[in-house]
Amino acid sequence: MNSTTWKETLTGQIDGDMSEEIDIFETQIHLRKQGKIEEKLFAETRLRRGAYGQRYDNGQRYDGSKNQQLRFPDVPTKGPDTAWDAPGMMRIKIPFGGLSTEQMVVLADLAEEYSDEILHITTRQDIQLHYVHIDDTPDLMRRLGAVGITTREACGNSVRNITACPLSGVCHTELFDVTPYAQATMRFLLGHEDCQDFGRKFKIAFSGCRHEACGLANMHDMGAVAAVREIDGKQVRGFELYVGGGLGAVPHQAQLFSEFLPEEELLPTSQAIARVFARLGEKRNRNRARIKFLIAKLGIEEFCRLVEEERKILPEDPRWTEYLQDLHAYDETALKDAQPLNGAAQDSDFTEWKRTNVYAQRQAGYSVATIALPLGDLTSRQTRKLVSICERYVKDTVRTTVEQNIVLRWVSDADLPALFADLKSAGLAHSGAGTMVDITSCPGTDTCKLGIASSRGLAAELRKRIATKGVELDEAIEGLRIKISGCFNSCGQHHAADIGFYGNSRKINGITVPHFQVVLGGQWRENAGSFGLAMGAVPSKNIPDVVERLSQRFIEERQKDESFQDYIQRMGKRDIKAMLDDLTVVPAFEENSWYYQDWGDTRTFTMDDLGVGECAGEVVSATVMEIAAAEREVFEAQVHLEDSDIDSAVSVAYRAIVRSARALVREQFYDVADNADVVVGEFRTRFFEKELFSPQFANYFFTAHQEGTLGLDASSAHRRIEEAQLFVEGAYICYDKIAAELA
Amino acid sequence: MENLQRINVKLYLQDPSSLSGEAAFRIFNAWIAESSEEVLVDVADYSHVGHGPITLLIGHEANYSLDSDEGELGLLYARKQPQEGDLSNRLVGAINAALSACRRLETAPELEHGVSFLGNHLKITANDRLHAPNTEESAFALRAALNPILDKLFAGGQYAVDRDETDGERLNLRVRSESDFTTEMLLTNLAD
Numbered sequence: 010m011n012s013t014t015w016k017e018t019l020t021g022q023i024d025g026d027m028s029e030e031i032d033i034f035e036t037q038i039h040l041r042k043q044g045k046i047e048e049k050l051f052a053e054t055r056l057r058r059g060a061y062g063q064r065y066d067n068g069q070r071y072d073g074s075k076n077q078q079l080r081f082p083d084v085p086t087k088g089p090d091t092a093w094d095a096p097g098m099m100r101i102k103i104p105f106g107g108l109s110t111e112q113m114v115v116l117a118d119l120a121e122e123y124s125d126e127i128l129h130i131t132t133r134q135d136i137q138l139h140y141v142h143i144d145d146t147p148d149l150m151r152r153l154g155a156v157g158i159t160t161r162e163a164c165g166n167s168v169r170n171i172t173a174c175p176l177s178g179v180c181h182t183e184l185f186d187v188t189p190y191a192q193a194t195m196r197f198l199l200g201h202e203d204c205q206d207f208g209r210k211f212k213i214a215f216s217g218c219r220h221e222a223c224g225l226a227n228m229h230d231m232g233a234v235a236a237v238r239e240i241d242g243k244q245v246r247g248f249e250l251y252v253g254g255g256l257g258a259v260p261h262q263a264q265l266f267s268e269f270l271p272e273e274e275l276l277p278t279s280q281a282i283a284r285v286f287a288r289l290g291e292k293r294n295r296n297r298a299r300i301k302f303l304i305a306k307l308g309i310e311e312f313c314r315l316v317e318e319e320r321k322i323l324p325e326d327p328r329w330t331e332y333l334q335d336l337h338a339y340d341e342t343a344l345k346d347a348q349p350l351n352g353a354a355q356d357s358d359f360t361e362w363k364r365t366n367v368y369a370q371r372q373a374g375y376s377v378a379t380i381a382l383p384l385g386d387l388t389s390r391q392t393r394k395l396v397s398i399c400e401r402y403v404k405d406t407v408r409t410t411v412e413q414n415i416v417l418r419w420v421s422d423a424d425l426p427a428l429f430a431d432l433k434s435a436g437l438a439h440s441g442a443g444t445m446v447d448i449t450s451c452p453g454t455d456t457c458k459l460g461i462a463s464s465r466g467l468a469a470e471l472r473k474r475i476a477t478k479g480v481e482l483d484e485a486i487e488g489l490r491i492k493i494s495g496c497f498n499s500c501g502q503h504h505a506a507d508i509g510f511y512g513n514s515r516k517i518n519g520i521t522v523p524h525f526q527v528v529l530g531g532q533w534r535e536n537a538g539s540f541g542l543a544m545g546a547v548p549s550k551n552i553p554d555v556v557e558r559l560s561q562r563f564i565e566e567r568q569k570d571e572s573f574q575d576y577i578q579r580m581g582k583r584d585i586k587a588m589l590d591d592l593t594v595v596p597a598f599e600e601n602s603w604y605y606q607d608w609g610d611t612r613t614f615t616m617d618d619l620g621v622g623e624c625a626g627e628v629v630s631a632t633v634m635e636i637a638a639a640e641r642e643v644f645e646a647q648v649h650l651e652d653s654d655i656d657s658a659v660s661v662a663y664r665a666i667v668r669s670a671r672a673l674v675r676e677q678f679y680d681v682a683d684n685a686d687v688v689v690g691e692f693r694t695r696f697f698e699k700e701l702f703s704p705q706f707a708n709y710f711f712t713a714h715q716e717g718t719l720g721l722d723a724s725s726a727h728r729r730i731e732e733a734q735l736f737v738e739g740a741y742i743c744y745d746k747i748a749a750e751l752a
Numbered sequence: 753m754e755n756l757q758r759i760n761v762k763l764y765l766q767d768p769s770s771l772s773g774e775a776a777f778r779i780f781n782a783w784i785a786e787s788s789e790e791v792l793v794d795v796a797d798y799s800h801v802g803h804g805p806i807t808l809l810i811g812h813e814a815n816y817s818l819d820s821d822e823g824e825l826g827l828l829y830a831r832k833q834p835q836e837g838d839l840s841n842r843l844v845g846a847i848n849a850a851l852s853a854c855r856r857l858e859t860a861p862e863l864e865h866g867v868s869f870l871g872n873h874l875k876i877t878a879n880d881r882l883h884a885p886n887t888e889e890s891a892f893a894l895r896a897a898l899n900p901i902l903d904k905l906f907a908g909g910q911y912a913v914d915r916d917e918t919d920g921e922r923l924n925l926r927v928r929s930e931s932d933f934t935t936e937m938l939l940t941n942l943a944d
Contacts, residue, residue: 079791080791383801384800390803391802
């Protein structure tokens, strides 16, 4: 028999906490539709569940000649600066990029049923589905939850997806496999109380070695690079820990926090860093709220001192080290025996693909095959075909990469020709992985509300042009990385590219022309070891010529073994600018209107339909989030009462009171235990006795605590729920008073 | 099955080369501005991927795409928001919307050489694995709702209905009529 809902169908298949969280989110959607949750609070709530707004949810779209008001339905908005409940993006966290075939099948299903049949791999190993309706998100989350995937904290002011080198465990240069550490950190910090009050997002990356690009540790809020030390004659694992890196409009190289952080200190130190960031990080000015600004303000020494002090007072948590007993649980195995590739002649397509897309693993006889995805996209059907391919050649050893590709690990070398043939039949055998043709791009104006120019349009055009040269690409330039962002916010990681671009615009005779700023000489290797320099804005339509000219000049003028970075430095900004000068010229509209359109778009360019981004999330304090959660519980209690489930109604109403009281107590006593007896005592001393809270409402709490939650009749239950609602109101008022005093 | 709302309908181009992704982009973009009966939001270019959408017109109620899935180029209508009425009404609504979109493309003045769609071949997909799993039982129920509509659509003529049972595929029925029809004729038949 068909079940009527996914909630029923998947009962028992989703982790209990996750299941409850999704139910809560579904309730919040209903409450928002009834206007019972304020839009700012709902926006941050939805962002923390991975549901992100897309372009045009402000109800405006430029049609090529004028800004057009979309005929959107009259429904409650889903956040500030939105006009309607427009389809949005769902970001799905894939920790360290690790995917199983079971998960891939579900992702393909979801893309078909709720999105546009496209799975998009992001520059942080997430998967994004676009054009998803908010009403569909709870079921989408449930179906993901049933295969162990969460969208929690994929957006918003939270710890985002934790990334790691896709070659972890099979790489020649790594000191050890960082996978279990990335996984443990993700599990530990997901939903952690100390990570709920950030002013901005917090990104973490792991890398197995210092010199490759791997985890890009230098451009993360926290980057952990594997390190090994000999202590008392034993090899001890740890991490070289970096903090305060980040791209964005103002890129910062991460600073060294510790040359060697022993493995058992990884989680407590992460927690201490989170606490210091939550406590001292900027909350009002979102443009300066990333941890990099806090570290710049305090200085790295003072920051380290504060973290060390915080570390000392952290309550002991067994999770800090439990996972270390089981590191080998993450070890992967192969489906097939290691067999060498036989020497039979292969066609040139295979040879070229093998040259660029295949990495010989540390384990002899096995390889990593990279599936190079144009613009990071693959369709549901391709995903399903890929699942069949995986089942033929590997186990669940699939990972997404920060270069928006997918890798299959543990392919027996003998299988490479057959694998290539199968990938080819699925349209997934593009060669050129990790070369100039393998361009990274953020979504840009396609879907992002902040996008200025079409990064994906440009990437597609460059890919087309460079791919036609294929094997003819000079080896000096073949390995150059091109990365494109649609605006200065750097989601395309343009700062860390040899040749980077970010979208902007210029007015020519009063008409706006799409441009890209040219950023040259960034370094991908060495964990994004250095950032590029801006060389000037060039009209979007001339960017392919910029790439062509830079490549050609580098080939011709390069000194022996000179790197592109060194070449750019040697040439200097003035000479490079002069080299590109003629390409900055834009003909008049009447002369050539082509310049006034963006790549991949047929409309005349505009910036008028630009929206307000949600990258920064909404700054809603953890206390307000908790009181709002308590309010939602009061609503749930009412539902229980309507269903004549009196015991549940009373118990949930009481839980709401304790929750909001504890939220207030945490303002003064951060580490207060999650125990009603403790909360009632602390609340009495800190708020009731100091007359900070309505005595009438406070007494509701004391009475309920004393009388317990069992054996009440419907009428008493109704009264308890009313009291809980009033207590929650009292908590809001009390918090507003405290916040005003602090301000 | 009775709860099925997400219904996809695909019709196929007579000449796959007659409609490029770029032309579809221009036309879909114009539809957003001209639309008065439904909320159309944006156009996406997916010409870089194979085996799926090439150009996608995103709407609130439904999406439209120039689609190349299974190597067959056509127009895919994908209903998202609930429609009024029973399953039969909803199927008629989706088929009518798909045919109307095809007809609109066939009459688009922007397409210098014109396009036309095959009137004897369509694919209906139940885009909902919960309410319409790809099983014999669901297929039977879908056929039962669909057959009277197809009788009308093909004016009582003969047609065959096949289901792709491949594991992982959504419930789908591919319909081929023995006689040729134009989309205009099909729309008229459906309205009668």
